[in-house]
Amino acid sequence: xxxxxxITGASSGFGLMLAKNLHEQGFNVIGTxxxxxxxxxxxxxxxxxxxxxxxxSIKSFTDELFRYTKQLDVLVNNAGYMVTGIAEETPxxxxxxxxxxxxxxxxxxTNALLPHFRAQKYxxxxxxxxxxxxxxxxxxxxYTASKHAVQGxxxxxxxxxxxFNIKVSMVEPVWFKTNLGSHAVSAANGSIADYNAxxxxxxxxxxxxxxxxxxxxxxxxxxxxxxxxxxxxFSNPVGKMTGMILFLQSYAPKIFEGSILKSxxxxxKATDRKCLKIRS
Ligand SMILES: NC(=O)c1ccc[n+]([C@@H]2O[C@H](COP(=O)([O-])OP(=O)(O)OC[C@H]3O[C@@H](n4cnc5c(N)ncnc54)[C@H](OP(=O)(O)O)[C@@H]3O)[C@@H](O)[C@H]2O)c1
Numbered sequence: 001x002x003x004x005x006x007i008t009g010a011s012s013g014f015g016l017m018l019a020k021n022l023h024e025q026g027f028n029v030i031g032t033x034x035x036x037x038x039x040x041x042x043x044x045x046x047x048x049x050x051x052x053x054x055x056x057s058i059k060s061f062t063d064e065l066f067r068y069t070k071q072l073d074v075l076v077n078n079a080g081y082m083v084t085g086i087a088e089e090t091p092x093x094x095x096x097x098x099x100x101x102x103x104x105x106x107x108x109x110t111n112a113l114l115p116h117f118r119a120q121k122y123x124x125x126x127x128x129x130x131x132x133x134x135x136x137x138x139x140x141x142x143y144t145a146s147k148h149a150v151q152g153x154x155x156x157x158x159x160x161x162x163x164f165n166i167k168v169s170m171v172e173p174v175w176f177k178t179n180l181g182s183h184a185v186s187a188a189n190g191s192i193a194d195y196n197a198x199x200x201x202x203x204x205x206x207x208x209x210x211x212x213x214x215x216x217x218x219x220x221x222x223x224x225x226x227x228x229x230x231x232x233x234f235s236n237p238v239g240k241m242t243g244m245i246l247f248l249q250s251y252a253p254k255i256f257e258g259s260i261l262k263s264x265x266x267x268x269k270a271t272d273r274k275c276l277k278i279r280s
Contacts (some may be wrong), residue, residue, distance in 0.1 A: 001185040004028040004071045005227065008052060008109060011039050013178025014128060018076065018220045019045050022227075030065065032079065052105030053097075059230055062112045074227055075113050077106045077127040080146075085186040087141035094185060099226030102146035107153060114166075122165040127221075128224055129170045131237060135249055137260060139180050139202035158234060169232045173219045174209075174239030181210035190229050190259055198264075205267035214239060 005022055009015040012032025021028040023045040032050035033039060039047055047065055051057040065072070083098040084091065110125060117123030132140055133147035150172060156169035190199045218238050226232045237246060248256035 001071075002027050003073040003227065004030065004074060005030070005074040006065070006113075007078055007224045009037075009049060010043070010045070010047060013180060014074070014161075014173075014176070014216050015078040015220050016043070017216050018078070018223055019043070019166070021220055021224065024084055027227075028069070030069065032061065048105065050079075050109075052109050053100050055108065056167075058112050059109050066116070072113065072116055072123070074124040074126065074191065075110065075117075076223060077109060077125065079105065079109075079112075080128065081265045082140070082180055082184045083142045083186065083202075084139055084184050086190065086192070086202065087200050089191050089195060089199075090187050090191040092140060092188065095145075097185075098142040098146050098273060099149065102143070103153070106150055106224055110157075114161075117166045118164045124167045124169075124227065125154070125161075126169045126171060126223055126232075128223075130170050131172050131174045131239065131242060133170070134235075134237065135245060137205075139206045143233040149173055155234070164229070166240075167224050167232050168234065170235055171219065171222055172235065172237040172242070173227070174237075174242055174245075175213035176216045176239065177213040178216055180205075201264050201267055207243065207262045208263075208267050 005027050007022075007029065008020050008031075010019040015031060019029050019031045020043070031043065031047045033044055033047055034049070034051045036047040036049050042227075046068065048061055048068070049057065050061040050137045071228035080102045081098075082275050083094050085094075107125060108128075117125075127150060129151050130143075130147045132144040133151035136144045136148075149211075151172075154168050156172055161168060190196060191274040205265055226236065237243070245256070248259070
Protein backbone atom coordinates (compact mmCIF):
# COMPACT_ATOMS: atom_id res chain seq x y z
CA UNK A 1 0.00 0.00 0.00
CA UNK A 2 1.25 3.52 -0.84
CA UNK A 3 2.31 5.54 2.19
CA UNK A 4 0.21 8.40 3.55
CA UNK A 5 2.38 11.47 4.09
CA UNK A 6 1.44 14.60 6.02
CA ILE A 7 3.36 17.78 5.16
CA THR A 8 2.87 20.92 7.26
CA GLY A 9 3.23 24.21 5.37
CA ALA A 10 2.38 22.77 1.94
CA SER A 11 1.06 26.00 0.39
CA SER A 12 4.47 27.38 -0.59
CA GLY A 13 8.18 26.66 -1.03
CA PHE A 14 9.61 23.26 -0.07
CA GLY A 15 6.30 21.96 1.26
CA LEU A 16 4.37 22.72 -1.93
CA MET A 17 7.02 21.28 -4.23
CA LEU A 18 7.43 18.16 -2.08
CA ALA A 19 3.67 17.60 -1.81
CA LYS A 20 3.16 17.91 -5.59
CA ASN A 21 6.11 15.64 -6.27
CA LEU A 22 5.01 12.89 -3.88
CA HIS A 23 1.40 13.16 -5.10
CA GLU A 24 2.63 12.65 -8.69
CA GLN A 25 4.53 9.56 -7.52
CA GLY A 26 1.26 8.07 -6.24
CA PHE A 27 1.65 8.68 -2.49
CA ASN A 28 -1.39 9.76 -0.48
CA VAL A 29 -0.40 13.32 0.37
CA ILE A 30 -2.09 15.56 2.92
CA GLY A 31 -0.79 19.11 3.20
CA THR A 32 -1.61 21.94 5.58
CA UNK A 33 -1.97 25.70 5.38
CA UNK A 34 -3.32 28.38 7.72
CA UNK A 35 -5.59 29.43 4.86
CA UNK A 36 -6.40 26.37 2.75
CA UNK A 37 -9.38 28.14 1.14
CA UNK A 38 -6.90 30.42 -0.68
CA UNK A 39 -5.51 27.38 -2.52
CA UNK A 40 -8.79 25.55 -3.21
CA UNK A 41 -8.65 23.94 -6.65
CA UNK A 42 -5.02 25.06 -7.13
CA UNK A 43 -3.22 22.10 -5.55
CA UNK A 44 -3.72 18.46 -6.56
CA UNK A 45 -3.50 17.06 -3.00
CA UNK A 46 -5.73 17.34 0.09
CA UNK A 47 -5.02 20.57 2.01
CA UNK A 48 -6.24 20.88 5.62
CA UNK A 49 -6.33 23.95 7.86
CA UNK A 50 -3.56 24.16 10.48
CA UNK A 51 -1.94 27.01 12.36
CA UNK A 52 0.87 25.38 14.31
CA UNK A 53 0.97 28.35 16.74
CA UNK A 54 -2.54 27.66 17.94
CA UNK A 55 -3.46 24.76 20.29
CA UNK A 56 -7.13 24.81 19.22
CA SER A 57 -6.13 24.67 15.56
CA ILE A 58 -3.84 21.67 16.24
CA LYS A 59 -6.68 19.88 18.06
CA SER A 60 -9.28 20.44 15.33
CA PHE A 61 -6.72 19.62 12.66
CA THR A 62 -5.88 16.28 14.31
CA ASP A 63 -9.59 15.39 14.58
CA GLU A 64 -10.12 16.34 10.93
CA LEU A 65 -7.03 14.40 9.82
CA PHE A 66 -8.18 11.14 11.41
CA ARG A 67 -11.75 11.63 10.14
CA TYR A 68 -10.23 11.90 6.66
CA THR A 69 -7.78 8.97 6.95
CA LYS A 70 -7.02 6.11 9.31
CA GLN A 71 -3.55 5.67 7.83
CA LEU A 72 -0.58 7.95 8.51
CA ASP A 73 2.95 6.79 7.82
CA VAL A 74 5.08 9.92 7.61
CA LEU A 75 4.97 13.37 9.21
CA VAL A 76 7.05 16.07 7.50
CA ASN A 77 7.38 19.02 9.90
CA ASN A 78 8.06 21.75 7.38
CA ALA A 79 6.00 24.81 8.40
CA GLY A 80 8.10 27.70 9.64
CA TYR A 81 9.38 31.20 8.96
CA MET A 82 12.42 33.38 9.59
CA VAL A 83 13.03 36.38 11.85
CA THR A 84 16.03 38.42 10.71
CA GLY A 85 17.89 41.36 12.19
CA ILE A 86 20.48 42.41 14.71
CA ALA A 87 19.74 40.48 17.93
CA GLU A 88 19.91 43.38 20.36
CA GLU A 89 17.56 45.46 18.20
CA THR A 90 14.98 42.72 17.73
CA PRO A 91 11.91 43.18 19.93
CA UNK A 92 11.55 40.27 22.37
CA UNK A 93 8.04 39.59 21.07
CA UNK A 94 9.40 38.83 17.59
CA UNK A 95 11.90 36.42 19.14
CA UNK A 96 9.23 34.71 21.24
CA UNK A 97 6.92 34.41 18.25
CA UNK A 98 9.75 32.79 16.27
CA UNK A 99 9.99 30.06 18.92
CA UNK A 100 6.20 29.76 19.14
CA UNK A 101 6.10 28.67 15.51
CA UNK A 102 9.43 27.05 14.68
CA UNK A 103 10.00 25.24 17.98
CA UNK A 104 6.76 24.94 19.99
CA UNK A 105 4.54 24.58 16.91
CA UNK A 106 6.69 21.77 15.57
CA UNK A 107 6.84 20.04 18.96
CA UNK A 108 3.07 20.35 19.50
CA UNK A 109 2.16 18.93 16.08
CA THR A 110 4.58 16.04 16.66
CA ASN A 111 3.09 15.33 20.09
CA ALA A 112 -0.43 15.36 18.67
CA LEU A 113 0.52 12.60 16.21
CA LEU A 114 2.80 10.45 18.38
CA PRO A 115 -0.07 8.44 19.97
CA HIS A 116 -1.05 7.33 16.45
CA PHE A 117 2.51 6.31 15.53
CA ARG A 118 3.02 4.51 18.86
CA ALA A 119 -0.24 2.59 18.49
CA GLN A 120 0.66 1.35 15.02
CA LYS A 121 4.25 0.66 16.15
CA TYR A 122 5.84 2.42 13.23
CA UNK A 123 6.11 5.85 11.70
CA UNK A 124 8.54 8.38 10.34
CA UNK A 125 9.06 11.99 11.39
CA UNK A 126 11.14 14.23 9.13
CA UNK A 127 11.69 17.79 10.32
CA UNK A 128 12.90 20.58 8.08
CA UNK A 129 15.43 22.34 10.29
CA UNK A 130 18.16 24.42 8.61
CA UNK A 131 21.92 24.60 8.27
CA UNK A 132 21.49 27.32 10.94
CA UNK A 133 20.40 24.53 13.27
CA UNK A 134 24.06 23.46 13.04
CA UNK A 135 25.91 26.78 12.60
CA UNK A 136 25.19 30.37 13.66
CA UNK A 137 25.46 33.20 11.12
CA UNK A 138 24.96 36.82 12.23
CA UNK A 139 21.68 38.70 11.67
CA UNK A 140 19.67 35.50 12.25
CA UNK A 141 19.98 34.94 16.00
CA UNK A 142 16.38 34.07 16.79
CA TYR A 143 15.90 31.98 13.67
CA THR A 144 19.18 30.18 14.42
CA ALA A 145 18.19 29.64 18.06
CA SER A 146 14.78 28.24 17.07
CA LYS A 147 16.38 25.79 14.64
CA HIS A 148 19.06 24.75 17.19
CA ALA A 149 16.21 24.13 19.66
CA VAL A 150 14.31 21.96 17.23
CA GLN A 151 17.50 20.11 16.32
CA GLY A 152 18.28 19.40 19.99
CA UNK A 153 14.73 18.33 20.77
CA UNK A 154 14.63 15.67 18.06
CA UNK A 155 18.20 14.58 18.81
CA UNK A 156 16.93 13.36 22.19
CA UNK A 157 13.44 12.32 21.15
CA UNK A 158 14.65 9.88 18.50
CA UNK A 159 16.11 7.56 21.16
CA UNK A 160 12.82 7.50 23.07
CA UNK A 161 10.92 6.61 19.88
CA UNK A 162 13.30 3.92 18.66
CA UNK A 163 11.46 1.24 20.73
CA PHE A 164 8.25 1.99 18.76
CA ASN A 165 9.96 1.74 15.37
CA ILE A 166 9.44 5.46 14.77
CA LYS A 167 12.29 6.88 12.69
CA VAL A 168 13.36 10.49 13.22
CA SER A 169 15.36 12.59 10.75
CA MET A 170 16.32 16.22 10.31
CA VAL A 171 16.89 17.98 7.00
CA GLU A 172 19.23 20.96 7.22
CA PRO A 173 19.12 23.07 4.02
CA VAL A 174 21.32 26.08 3.21
CA TRP A 175 19.62 28.87 1.21
CA PHE A 176 17.05 27.69 -1.34
CA LYS A 177 14.66 29.70 -3.50
CA THR A 178 11.29 29.64 -1.78
CA ASN A 179 9.15 32.39 -0.25
CA LEU A 180 11.15 32.28 3.02
CA GLY A 181 12.73 35.69 2.24
CA SER A 182 9.49 37.43 1.30
CA HIS A 183 7.72 35.91 4.34
CA ALA A 184 10.58 36.89 6.68
CA VAL A 185 9.93 39.24 9.57
CA SER A 186 12.31 41.87 10.92
CA ALA A 187 12.54 44.98 13.03
CA ALA A 188 13.03 46.99 9.84
CA ASN A 189 14.30 50.21 11.38
CA GLY A 190 17.38 49.93 13.50
CA SER A 191 17.01 51.41 16.95
CA ILE A 192 20.67 51.35 18.07
CA ALA A 193 22.92 53.74 16.13
CA ASP A 194 26.08 51.80 17.07
CA TYR A 195 24.93 49.09 14.66
CA ASN A 196 24.17 51.40 11.69
CA ALA A 197 27.13 50.39 9.51
CA UNK A 198 27.14 46.75 10.57
CA UNK A 199 23.36 46.42 10.15
CA UNK A 200 23.59 47.50 6.54
CA UNK A 201 26.33 44.96 5.85
CA UNK A 202 24.62 42.16 7.75
CA UNK A 203 21.33 42.79 5.93
CA UNK A 204 23.19 42.78 2.63
CA UNK A 205 24.80 39.42 3.50
CA UNK A 206 21.40 37.93 4.42
CA UNK A 207 19.85 39.33 1.24
CA UNK A 208 22.75 37.90 -0.82
CA UNK A 209 22.02 34.43 0.59
CA UNK A 210 18.35 34.77 -0.35
CA UNK A 211 19.11 36.20 -3.83
CA UNK A 212 21.70 33.57 -4.74
CA UNK A 213 19.72 30.60 -3.44
CA UNK A 214 19.41 27.37 -5.44
CA UNK A 215 16.15 25.88 -6.72
CA UNK A 216 14.60 23.64 -4.02
CA UNK A 217 14.92 20.33 -5.92
CA UNK A 218 17.79 19.02 -3.77
CA UNK A 219 15.73 19.42 -0.59
CA UNK A 220 12.71 17.70 -2.14
CA UNK A 221 14.94 14.86 -3.38
CA UNK A 222 16.56 14.45 0.05
CA UNK A 223 13.19 14.20 1.82
CA UNK A 224 11.85 11.82 -0.84
CA UNK A 225 14.93 9.60 -0.44
CA UNK A 226 14.49 9.57 3.37
CA UNK A 227 10.88 8.40 2.93
CA UNK A 228 12.09 5.52 0.76
CA UNK A 229 14.88 4.40 3.10
CA UNK A 230 14.69 1.64 5.75
CA UNK A 231 17.31 3.16 8.04
CA UNK A 232 17.17 6.94 7.46
CA UNK A 233 20.05 9.04 8.78
CA PHE A 234 19.30 11.52 11.56
CA SER A 235 21.13 14.56 10.15
CA ASN A 236 20.86 15.45 6.45
CA PRO A 237 22.47 18.76 5.48
CA VAL A 238 21.53 19.80 1.92
CA GLY A 239 22.97 22.36 -0.49
CA LYS A 240 26.09 24.08 -1.75
CA MET A 241 29.15 23.75 0.46
CA THR A 242 27.37 22.13 3.42
CA GLY A 243 30.09 19.48 3.79
CA MET A 244 32.83 22.12 3.73
CA ILE A 245 30.97 24.46 6.12
CA LEU A 246 30.48 21.75 8.74
CA PHE A 247 33.99 20.37 8.30
CA LEU A 248 35.54 23.83 8.81
CA GLN A 249 33.32 24.57 11.82
CA SER A 250 34.55 21.38 13.55
CA TYR A 251 38.15 21.16 12.42
CA ALA A 252 39.24 24.67 11.38
CA PRO A 253 37.11 27.03 13.51
CA LYS A 254 39.35 30.06 12.89
CA ILE A 255 38.97 29.75 9.11
CA PHE A 256 35.25 29.11 9.52
CA GLU A 257 34.68 32.17 11.71
CA GLY A 258 36.93 34.31 9.49
CA SER A 259 34.88 33.42 6.42
CA ILE A 260 31.62 34.41 8.15
CA LEU A 261 33.08 37.76 9.25
CA LYS A 262 34.39 38.32 5.71
CA SER A 263 31.06 37.43 4.07
CA UNK A 264 29.38 40.22 6.06
CA UNK A 265 32.14 42.75 5.28
CA UNK A 266 32.18 42.06 1.55
CA UNK A 267 28.44 41.65 0.89
CA UNK A 268 27.21 44.16 -1.72
CA LYS A 269 25.21 46.91 -0.06
CA ALA A 270 21.44 46.37 -0.18
CA THR A 271 19.66 49.52 -1.34
CA ASP A 272 16.45 48.52 0.35
CA ARG A 273 15.01 45.62 2.34
CA LYS A 274 11.61 45.22 0.76
CA CYS A 275 11.58 41.51 1.42
CA LEU A 276 11.74 41.91 5.19
CA LYS A 277 8.65 43.15 6.97
CA ILE A 278 7.54 43.97 10.49
CA ARG A 279 5.04 41.55 12.03
CA SER A 280 2.05 43.52 13.35
N1 LIG B 1 14.24 28.37 1.90
C1 LIG B 1 15.34 28.21 2.57
O1 LIG B 1 16.40 28.67 2.16
C2 LIG B 1 15.32 27.40 3.85
C3 LIG B 1 16.55 26.98 4.36
C4 LIG B 1 16.56 26.24 5.53
C5 LIG B 1 15.37 25.89 6.14
N2 LIG B 1 14.18 26.32 5.63
C6 LIG B 1 12.95 25.91 6.33
O2 LIG B 1 12.08 25.30 5.40
C7 LIG B 1 10.75 25.34 5.91
C8 LIG B 1 9.80 25.75 4.79
O3 LIG B 1 10.08 27.09 4.42
P1 LIG B 1 10.14 27.59 2.91
O4 LIG B 1 11.54 28.01 2.67
O5 LIG B 1 9.49 26.65 2.00
O6 LIG B 1 9.32 28.96 3.08
P2 LIG B 1 7.88 29.44 2.53
O7 LIG B 1 7.86 29.37 1.05
O8 LIG B 1 7.67 30.76 3.18
O9 LIG B 1 6.84 28.37 3.11
C9 LIG B 1 6.53 28.34 4.47
C10 LIG B 1 5.34 27.41 4.72
O10 LIG B 1 5.13 27.35 6.14
C11 LIG B 1 3.76 27.60 6.43
N3 LIG B 1 3.66 28.30 7.73
C12 LIG B 1 4.35 29.39 8.16
N4 LIG B 1 3.99 29.71 9.41
C13 LIG B 1 3.04 28.81 9.78
C14 LIG B 1 2.28 28.60 10.96
N5 LIG B 1 2.38 29.41 12.02
N6 LIG B 1 1.39 27.55 11.02
C15 LIG B 1 1.26 26.74 9.95
N7 LIG B 1 1.95 26.88 8.79
C16 LIG B 1 2.82 27.91 8.73
C17 LIG B 1 3.24 28.45 5.28
O11 LIG B 1 1.85 28.13 5.10
P3 LIG B 1 0.62 29.16 5.17
O12 LIG B 1 1.18 30.55 5.08
O13 LIG B 1 -0.24 28.80 3.99
O14 LIG B 1 -0.03 28.84 6.46
C18 LIG B 1 4.06 27.93 4.10
O15 LIG B 1 3.39 26.86 3.46
C19 LIG B 1 10.77 26.30 7.10
O16 LIG B 1 10.76 25.55 8.30
C20 LIG B 1 12.10 27.02 6.93
O17 LIG B 1 12.62 27.49 8.15
C21 LIG B 1 14.13 27.07 4.50
